[in-house]
Amino acid sequence: MLMILHRPLAAWLSQLVLGLQNGAFYAMLSLGLAIIFGMLNIINFAHGAMFMMGAFATWMLANYIGIGYFPSLILAPLIVGFLGLLLEKTVISRLYKLDHLYGLLLTFGLALVIEGLFRNAYGSSGLPYAPPGALQGATNLGFMYMPNYRGWVVGVALVVCLATWVVIEKTRLGATLRAATENAALVQAFGVNVPRLISLTYAGGVALAALAGVLAAPIYSVNPDMGSGLINTVFAVVVIGGMGSILGSVITGFMLGLIEGLTKVLYPEGSGAVIFLVMVIVLLAKPRGLFGKAA
Amino acid sequence: MSVSTTSTTGSPAKLAMERTGRTGFSRTQFVAFLIMVVIIAVAPLVLYPVFLMNVLCAALFACAFNLLIGYVGLLSFGHAAFFGMGAYVTAWTAKTWGLSAELSILAGGATGALLGLALGWLAIRRQGIYFAMITLALAQMVYFFCVEAPFTGGEDGIQQVPRAPLFGFISLNDDRAMYAVTAVIFLAGFLLIHRIVHSPFGWVLKSIRENEPRATSLGYRTDDYKLIAFVLSAGLAGIAGGTKALVFGIATLTDVLYTTSGDVVLMTLLGGLGTIFGPVSGALVVKAMENYLAPFGAWVTVTQGAIFVVCVLAFRRGIIGELGALLKLSL
Numbered sequence: 001m002l003m004i005l006h007r008p009l010a011a012w013l014s015q016l017v018l019g020l021q022n023g024a025f026y027a028m029l030s031l032g033l034a035i036i037f038g039m040l041n042i043i044n045f046a047h048g049a050m051f052m053m054g055a056f057a058t059w060m061l062a063n064y065i066g067i068g069y070f071p072s073l074i075l076a077p078l079i080v081g082f083l084g085l086l087l088e089k090t091v092i093s094r095l096y097k098l099d100h101l102y103g104l105l106l107t108f109g110l111a112l113v114i115e116g117l118f119r120n121a122y123g124s125s126g127l128p129y130a131p132p133g134a135l136q137g138a139t140n141l142g143f144m145y146m147p148n149y150r151g152w153v154v155g156v157a158l159v160v161c162l163a164t165w166v167v168i169e170k171t172r173l174g175a176t177l178r179a180a181t182e183n184a185a186l187v188q189a190f191g192v193n194v195p196r197l198i199s200l201t202y203a204g205g206v207a208l209a210a211l212a213g214v215l216a217a218p219i220y221s222v223n224p225d226m227g228s229g230l231i232n233t234v235f236a237v238v239v240i241g242g243m244g245s246i247l248g249s250v251i252t253g254f255m256l257g258l259i260e261g262l263t264k265v266l267y268p269e270g271s272g273a274v275i276f277l278v279m280v281i282v283l284l285a286k287p288r289g290l291f292g293k294a295a
Numbered sequence: 296m297s298v299s300t301t302s303t304t305g306s307p308a309k310l311a312m313e314r315t316g317r318t319g320f321s322r323t324q325f326v327a328f329l330i331m332v333v334i335i336a337v338a339p340l341v342l343y344p345v346f347l348m349n350v351l352c353a354a355l356f357a358c359a360f361n362l363l364i365g366y367v368g369l370l371s372f373g374h375a376a377f378f379g380m381g382a383y384v385t386a387w388t389a390k391t392w393g394l395s396a397e398l399s400i401l402a403g404g405a406t407g408a409l410l411g412l413a414l415g416w417l418a419i420r421r422q423g424i425y426f427a428m429i430t431l432a433l434a435q436m437v438y439f440f441c442v443e444a445p446f447t448g449g450e451d452g453i454q455q456v457p458r459a460p461l462f463g464f465i466s467l468n469d470d471r472a473m474y475a476v477t478a479v480i481f482l483a484g485f486l487l488i489h490r491i492v493h494s495p496f497g498w499v500l501k502s503i504r505e506n507e508p509r510a511t512s513l514g515y516r517t518d519d520y521k522l523i524a525f526v527l528s529a530g531l532a533g534i535a536g537g538t539k540a541l542v543f544g545i546a547t548l549t550d551v552l553y554t555t556s557g558d559v560v561l562m563t564l565l566g567g568l569g570t571i572f573g574p575v576s577g578a579l580v581v582k583a584m585e586n587y588l589a590p591f592g593a594w595v596t597v598t599q600g601a602i603f604v605v606c607v608l609a610f611r612r613g614i615i616g617e618l619g620a621l622l623k624l625s626l
Contacts, residue, residue, distance in 0.1 A: 043424045094608055100424050101370050102607050105564060108557060109603025116596030232553060236432035239425060269443050276436035280417055283429065287420040 007265050013144040019261020020254065021150045021219075024157030025212050027253025029234045031161055032208035034243040035168070038181045039201040042092065042103030047234070048227030049114040050206045053080045054213020055222045056118060059129050069132040069218070073156075076214045077207035084206030088199045111228065118224035126221030135218075153215050160211060161250040168246055177201065236279045242292025252290060319493025323624045327572060335478050344470040345542065350582045351481040352539040357562040357574030358488050359531035364560075365569030366492050367524045368504035369419075372427045372556050373434025374532050376414065377407035379551025380437060381533025386453040386546035387446055396461045396476065400537040407533015408526050410437070415525030419518055422507075431553060438551045452547030456540055473542060480538050484531050489571060491527065500524055532559075561599055564606050567613025572626050576614050 002009040029047060036044045044050075057076035061067040067075065087110065095103050131149050138145040168174040180187040180194055188194040213227075220226050241252030256275050264271040282290060320328060338347050356378055363369045385403035388394040394402065414433045418426055441447045448454070458467040467473045491497050502510045503517050510517050540546040549555065558581065566577025581599070588595045606613065612620060619626040 037424075043428065091604065091608065098611075101427065102611070104370070104372075104424060104427055105560065106604055106607040108560075109600040109607065112557070112596050112600025112603065114600075116593045116600060119593035119596065228553075232431060232435045235428040236435070239421075239428050239432060272439040272442070273436050276432050276439070279429070279432055280436075283417050283420055 005266065010144060011265050012262070015261040015265045016258065017146060017150050017154075017261075018264075019258040020154045021257070022260060023254035023257020024154050025216060025230065025253075026234055026237045026257050027161055027250045028157050028208050028212040029230065030237045030241060030249040030253050031164060031246065032205035033234065033238055034241075034246065034249045035164075035208075036202055036205035037243045039177065039198055040088075040092070040096070040103070041100055042095070042107065043100070043235075044202075044205065045104055045107035045231070046087075046111040046114065047107075047206075047209050048229075048231030049111040050080055050084065050209040050227070051213040051216070051230065052118065052224060052227035053083070053114065054210030055129075055217040055220075055226060056122070056213075057210065058214045058217040059127055059222045062129065069135075069214075072214050073211065077210040080210035080213075081203040081207035085199055085203040088202040092202065093195070093198070111231075115224050115228060122224065124224055126223035126226075129217040129222055131218035149218060153219070156215060157212075160208070164208070165246050165250070233275055236275050240275075240279050240282045240289060242289025244289075245291040248289075248291025319489055321625065324571060324626065327626055331572065331575065332482065335482070339471065339474050344474045346582070346586055348470075348474055348477045348542045349539070349586075350579050351477050352535045352542065353559075353562060353582050354575040354578035355481045355484045355538070356532055356535035356559050357566065357578045358485055359528045359535065360559045361563045361568065361570075361574045362488050362491065362528045362531070363524060364563060365573075366497060366504060367500045367521055369521065369525070370427045370560075371418070371430040371525075371528075372553070372560065373414065373418075373430035373432075373437075374529075374559050375551050375553060375555035376434035376437040377411055377529040377532035378536035378539075378555060378559070379441065379546070379548075380410055381407040381536030382540035382546035382550045383441065383447050383453065384533075385537030386456040386540040389459050389541065390453060390456050393457075393459060395459050395463045396467055396541060399459065400480070400534055400541065403537025403540070404530050404534035407536065408530030410533075411526045411529020412522070415522050415529065419521045419525065431556065434551070434553060434556060438548070438553070441548060441551050447546075447548070450548065452545055453540075454545050456544045456546065458541050458544065467541070477538055477542060480534065484534065485575070488531065492571075496520070496523075558599075561603060563613075565602055565613055567616035567619075568611075570613065570615040570619065570626055573613050573615035580614070 004012055029051060033044055033047055036042060036047075054076050057079050058069070058072040061072050061075060062069070091110070092103070092106065095106060135149045135152050138147045139151070140146075166174075168177060176187065176192055177197065180192065180197055184194050216226065237253055237256050238249070240256065241248045243249070256278065259278060260271055260274055263274040270277075286292075335347075335351070356374070360371065360374050363371055381403035383403075384406040385399045388402045389396070389399040414430065414437075417433060418429045421429055442449060458473060460466050461472075461476060465472065467476060492500075499510065499515055499520050502513075503515070503520060507517055536546075536550060539550075562577035562581045563574045564577070565580060566575065567573030584598060585595055588598060610617065615626050
């Protein structure tokens with residue numbers, strides 16, 4: 001068998017796919033964080049909790065009403081997005097005049113509340129969710145066996161990230177959004193309902209996290225802590241990429257997933273820390289982040 | 296960046312004019328300090344000493360954290376790294392090398408300070424939200440290190456750490472003796488922080504909090520000041536963690552987990568950012584809550600989250616800040 005750096009090729013390829021899959025989650029989550037930050041100037045610490053709620057919504061839809069995986073892909077983000085809308089309207093919107101750090105503290109508190117409530121209701125052992133039949137099994141690509149579900153996750157994430165980029169960069173709505181990010185007061189003077197735009201932006205970012213949660217439900221066991229573990233890594237991804245660019249967060253997300261996957265082949269013990277190590281290097285070389293704008 | 300901290304007596308100029316002796320205490324603060332000392336002395340007669348020691352360690356941790364957020368305006372979300380590594384190193388040196396109590400705690404503090412020097416040097420490159428995210432991420436790296444490193448004992452942690460005799464001959468196996476040591480460490484740390492804040496160095500820190508570009512234009516190397524404050528804060532957090540490790544005889548992954556970082560933010564926010572006695576009262580409330588709500592499981596987390604939300608929305612000055620505003624005193 002072909003060996004690269006004393007590791008079999010099959011191990012490289014399978015970790016490559018796994019890395020891309022994790023990268024898909026990093027990309028979707030950091031994209032949502034970047035959109036929310038651009039508009040609201042808040043770092044949404046509750047993003048991991050929203051991701052977790054997306055997975056739980058999927059599980060609940062299946063176990064309580066018998067709604068399958070594919071409808072959940074639409075329904076769960078809508079449900080969680082609506083919850084996000086309510087949160088923004090009732091709580092988060094009160095903070096816009098304050099320092100950014102209060103937004104961080106508030107959403108951290110919200111994450112604790114949400115995760116605590118789910119832990120009370122469902123325990124922390126995790127609930128199983130089977131992937132739909134159509135996506136089970138693996139496909140022989142000739143040089144490797146590709147698990148279908150992993151390919152599906154990467155594909156969906158790419159499509160969604162691209163669609164988000166098109167909406168923000170190429171449509172009229174996106175242009176309004178970008179204008180409001182630059183100067184909300186001026187856009188409001190042109191007759192745009194900026195507070196509504198802000199609410200919808202938050203809901204949109206949260207829905208992205210929830211969609212990632214739906215995709216994650218069949219892979220990870222659905223449990224209340226699934227988001228808080230991931231969000232710390234995503235914060236490092238955000239620091240590496242900088243939050244200035246949509247495409248930048250997507251590229252950074254996938255790239256770091258890959259780096260993490262490949263580290264797993266070479267030095268498994270270091271795979272948990274490698275993203276943070278990359279962050280340190282980026283901070284030393286380019287403190288603003290790879291795609292960050294100058295302040 | 297300007298996290299609004301409490302200047303209850305109005306303008307900073309008026310604050311500066313307030314009669315503060317060589318200690319940096321105003322008369323009311325001195326009285327409040329004496330009351331605190333009396334409470335610390337009397338409390339173990341009424342309450343369980345181990346619980347009180349837990350509170351004192353948490354209070355020192357929160358005071359150290361407050362030095363950054365309250366006086367420099369830097370929100371670190373990674374202070375668990377210094378607290379936890381302090382706990383590990385104290386536990387390890389006490390158990391493996393059989394160091395005496397004061398030396399193992401100092402080793403914990405030195406570890407916190409050194410780690411603070413490394414992580415702080417990286418983190419101060421960015422401000423505001425990014426600073427918080429970077430400290431969180433760096434602390435997560437420390438957490439991964441502790442999971443993998445052999446000396447931490449992984450999931451088991453370092454257990455059955457002996458309370459080695461103080462100075463090699465004063466036994467600490469009795470909880471009252473350990474309590475006295477913990478109380479002295481806390482008070483020393485508290486006074487040190489107070490002294491730092493009221494020194495010329497402390498005034499520069501506060502000027503950085505209020506307006507960093509201005510401080511730079513006045514010729515201060517603000518990065519150096521921030522780094523020194525970070526190292527001091529991290530070192531004291533390490534001492535707090537080390538003391539806790541000796542009190543409970545255990546150092547675990549929970550001490551380095553990000554939830555511990557969240558805890559210390561909560562204690563300080565609840566007590567009052569940038570107040571002298573705020574972190575102490577916040578630590579008391581949070582630890583009491585953890586203690587008495589423990590049977591209700593995850594409701595502790597829910598309550599803590601709710602307190603965060605309420606504090607940020609309606610109660611930004613915290614307990615002591617509000618009390619000070621009510622009494623028109625700077626506490």
